[in-house]
């Protein structure tokens with residue numbers, strides 16, 4: 001296994017992107033690299049392995065936990081093993097009991113204790129409110145509730161973070177009935193009881209093995225890890241947040257400046273990150289109700305119709321339609337709305353997603369410009385989009401124009417990274433590009 005595989009989501013990119021760009025840009029161990037849309041933490045883990053200091057930010061508590069747990073290698077493994085064996089010995093009989101419920105006549109007495117005297121009455125087995133319908137079968141749900149109950153009794157430290165990460169990593173596909181393709185959907189074929197005990201135990205063994213080998217590599221001097229910091233932040237307020245909260249940025253070594261940025265930001269394509277990570281967020285108690293979810297969504301770059309709000313006005317603030325390409329796309333969409341008489345459904349929000357998306361990214365670029373050292377480079381892996389009535393959105397081209405004309409980056413370069421399979425049949429060959437921005441030497 002590799003630490004990257006402890007927890008991944010469908011939008012994660014490959015660490016080969018990072019190693020390739022690190023070579024090309026000649027990033028050294030003196031530099032500071034950031035990923036403002038760090039997701040499950042690919043960039044920050046790759047940087048750490050290469051001995052490069054890095055900061056990752058994201059708005060999702062599940063991603064922040066993932067970024068942290070994967071880069072915190074100084075975990076006391078003896079403590080980890082001791083806590084694990086205690087935890088496993090507590091949950092094993094309870095899980096057995098849950099699995100056997102309904103299989104014996106004892107159950108028909110409706111008693112909360114069974115023949116072995118296991119009392120389940122202290123657990124609240126109700127389904128969390130924001131669970132999408134059918135994503136969790138009854139017995140796996142009960143087991144996850146028990147698991148979380150006992151994890152929450154542990155000290156709140158970096159050892160327990162590994163248990164929490166294992167808990168969320170197994171929750172959608174191994175324990176839940178969720179399939180990604182790439183959007184998360186219910187998979188009825190997976191319904192029924194699951195061996196959550198073995199799934200969880202196996203995940204913990206994998207984590208243990210990887211930590212053993214990375215700690216040995218550090219000890220022997222084979223790996224000289226970079227420093228890492230993971231912070232929950234909105235990339236549109238990146239400079240402000242990092243100047244206030246980041247020790248690494250403000251350290252003597254880095255002197256308040258970032259040298260490189262490598263990231264894959266959202267793009268307008270209807271990916272709802274709070275839905276795709278819903279079970280993870282639920283188990284971390286970060287999605288108990290609509291208010292929790294809104295808090296995350298409102299901090300996110302507007303990139304889909306379910307995170308557009310009445311009060312959103314970034315597009316207007318920066319007069320985003322004065323950019324001809326943005327204006328052409330928005331006008332084409334508005335025309336479709338008139339021609340097709342679209343008055344309900346999500347279609348009527350498509351033009352607003354485009355405006356708010358590009359305006360939000362402009363704000364983000366302003367913050368990056370502020371943080372980057374002169375001559376610093378920023379690489380964005382970003383897809384084109386045809387998700388909205390197949391209106392073509394050349395995301396990298398437009399972002400490059402905004403970064404150059406409105407923010408001050410010089411000569412944006414766009415490189416084809418790969419062609420993706422499109423989600424709609426009529427619009428194939430959607431490009432994924434790497435946009436490279438450079439802050440002028442003279443700035």
Ligand SMILES: C[S@@+](CC[C@H](N)C(=O)[O-])C[C@H]1O[C@@H](n2cnc3c(N)ncnc32)[C@H](O)[C@@H]1O
Nearest residue numbers: 011012013037039040042058059234235300301
């Ligand atoms: C394409 S994913 C990044 C995946 C990452 N490269 C990886 O390998 O896991 C985009 C990420 O941006 C985050 N995000 C969206 N809006 C954000 C914002 N305004 N600030 C910070 N992160 C944001 C989402 O939560 C999501 O994790």
